[in-house]
Amino acid sequence: MPRALKLSSAQQAMLGGALIASSLDRHEQDALLSCAVAVRYEPQDVLFREHDKARYFYCVLNGYVRLYRGSQDREADISICEPGDSFGECLVLAGEGYNYSAQAMEHAILARFDIAQVKALLDQRPRIGGAIARSLSQHLLSTMECLARDRMQTSPQRVAHYLLAHCTNEGTRASLRLPFQKSLLARKLGLAPEALSRAFSTLRTSGVSVCGRAIAIEDINVLRQV
Structure with a gap:
């Protein structure tokens, strides 16, 4: 103990x-x-x-x-x-x-x-x-x-919801740094690690880029539409 x-x-x-x-x-x-x-x-x-x-x-x-x-x-x-x-x-x-x-x-x-x-x-x-x-x-x-x-939400929508709730706005752009590993984010969102990876791949077309724990959002309004 x-x-x-x-x-x-x-x-x-x-x-x-x-x-x-x-x-x-x-x-x-x-x-x-x-x-x-x-x-x-x-x-x-x-x-x-x-x-x-x-x-x-x-x-x-x-x-x-x-x-x-x-x-x-x-x-x-x-x-x-x-x-x-x-x-x-x-x-x-x-x-x-x-x-x-x-x-x-x-x-x-x-x-x-x-x-x-x-x-x-x-x-x-x-x-x-x-x-x-x-x-x-x-x-x-x-x-x-x-x-x-x-x-009610698909895997990409769950990830988008999390990003929108935790990002820092810089005009229409936004960014955040995950406070934990992506494997823990997957658990938090109720996703398998491979499902989280696929969700991030899908969100690339909506201007989301991932580098390690750093995440950049090209246009927050586009992500809201997801």
Whole structure:
């Protein structure tokens, strides 16, 4: 198990702005963060496996975490969690074990919350339970949006949607640098790596060029039409 460290002031400030804590007042935030420590994971480290008894939930401070189900022979990605994203907090309100596995995809630093300690706060500080419910509601809405996009959009459209949401405009031109490898982008968009490559090839005709992690968009209005 990775070594637990006290949260730094910068990490506490970041958690204060995360969805799970942003609606709480200072005293409530302090109470919630008193249940957390910072832990560091190496690439490919498994935080927990599906059906393990749950002791912790997490919020990403740095890096990326993959949530997935299945065995080594066949796995299905559920989500890629980015800095500020929390996962597993549903177990504060219901459940005993994790219903998916979690794996660090790069060097990652996470805030690890002790579920039993957070549960003990709820009677005296019920707004913490409300904040957790708010976070879970956002997870649900994001999942519904992801499902709708997967069913309604082609692979090139999914990639175009991501590029438009994350690019920096320079007039009609735009650009971005992926914060992670393209293999992780494929997982995030629910695509096989070869499907992502084909999507980028298709988008070349719409003025999208790729060089490593750097992506240039010739005309953002053309990409919007995709």
